[in-house]
Amino acid sequence: MKPRHVLLALALAISSAFSAAAETFTDDAGRTVELKLPIERAVIFNRYAVEFARAIGAADKVVGVDASTMRDPQYWPEFSEEDIAGQGQTQPNYEAIVALNPDLVILPRNGVYEEAARQLEPFGIPVLVVTAWDTLQHVDNVTLYGKLFDQEKRAADLVDFYRKYMDLLAERLKGVERKRVYLEEVRDHVTVTPGSGWHAMIEAGGGINIFGDIDIKNEPTSCGNENSFTVDPEEVIARAPDLVIKLQPGSYATFPKEKFAEAWQSFSTRQDILGTPAGAAGNAYLINYYLAGGSSKVTGALQVAKWLYPDLFADIEPEDAMKEWIETFQGLPFQGAMTYQGAF
Secondary structure (H helix, E strand, O other): OOHHHHHHHHHHHHHHHHHHOEEEEEOOOOOEEEEEOOOOOEEEOOHHHHHHHHHOOOHHHEEEEOHHHHOOHHHOOOOOHHHEOEEEOOEEOHHHHHHHOOOEEEEOOOOOHHHHHHHHHHHOOOEEEOOOOOHHHHHHHHHHHHHHOOOHHHHHHHHHHHHHHHHHHHHHOOOOOOEEEEEEOOOOOEEOOOOOHHHHHHHHOOEEEOOOOOOHHHOOHHHEEOOEEEOOHHHHHHOOOOEEEEEEOOOOOOOOHHHHHHHHHHHOOOHHHHOOHHHHHOOEEEEEHHHHHHHHHHHHHHHHHHHHOOOOOOOOOHHHHHHHHHHHHOOOOOOOOOEEOOOO
16 A cells, blocks of 8 residues: 555544544523533633533533633632633633634533523534522533543542432422422522523522523513522512522632621621511521532522421531532532521
8 A cells, every 4th residue: 555545544534533522412492512522621601610621520521611711710720811712601712712722612401592592502612501509400501511521430420429319319308398488689679580591499408489480481571580589579578488588699718707797797687587487487598609609509499498398407607518519529628607697
């Protein structure tokens, strides 16, 4: 065989090998995407999705993240400013993405994945929709990550961690008369509705979301979306929650007690809080975003259950589960002190 024919045969063999590794996936938006595995270079938008990569031992495959993820640099020692590929999941920097030469870009379903796919198609960069903040898709999402990054054993360990606590919640909450919960975002009078991971977290923790009857598709766009829906303070009182939880800005480091106390001062004096059964009974709390959102919000669900049904969960400490998530799966020391309650 002539030398150039040898080279041609070798090229065809290599091409065939790569084709054999190509697989087709149906993503969270129902799109079919063909990928060559394993993924060696990924740009990932949304902190939860980046956490999954690190949790299964694939952080070294992540070559780009968004600035929103990087706003807590203590939590991400493996990344630097040079790795930023956009402001967030709705503001990718396509020039930066192309320069990073990824095999794949991952966006959640509330990101601009359609635009990203159009912009990146000419460069041969596929876009996959994976919504890592979705409480109920944890098993599918993590299993998918294991496949993408050739880390199936580590992905299975993370699935087991999640299932252990979700199964515990389901078992202990079986047959309980569920209580009502008002979850408020960092911004006052902003809550969550069905379709958000927060709504599913409340339900997994044995609660009834007092705004769970809202169908976001039938609401004015000025009210927001399923993750950020503006409500009337009087409606909070009328819906009579048994528990009120207010999210505080996400911080891996221990949230300073004086900041918790400052937030508590304004929160605990609001008439819409005091006028609820939760306020009257002193059943209202502040919670760090990180604890609320750990491992697809399973740690948040544990905390909801602990506050709603303390007798049923007397032996469960949600921060112990969070410690495991941070130390075992994120490889960082846990700093604790993630909730706060002052006096009314």
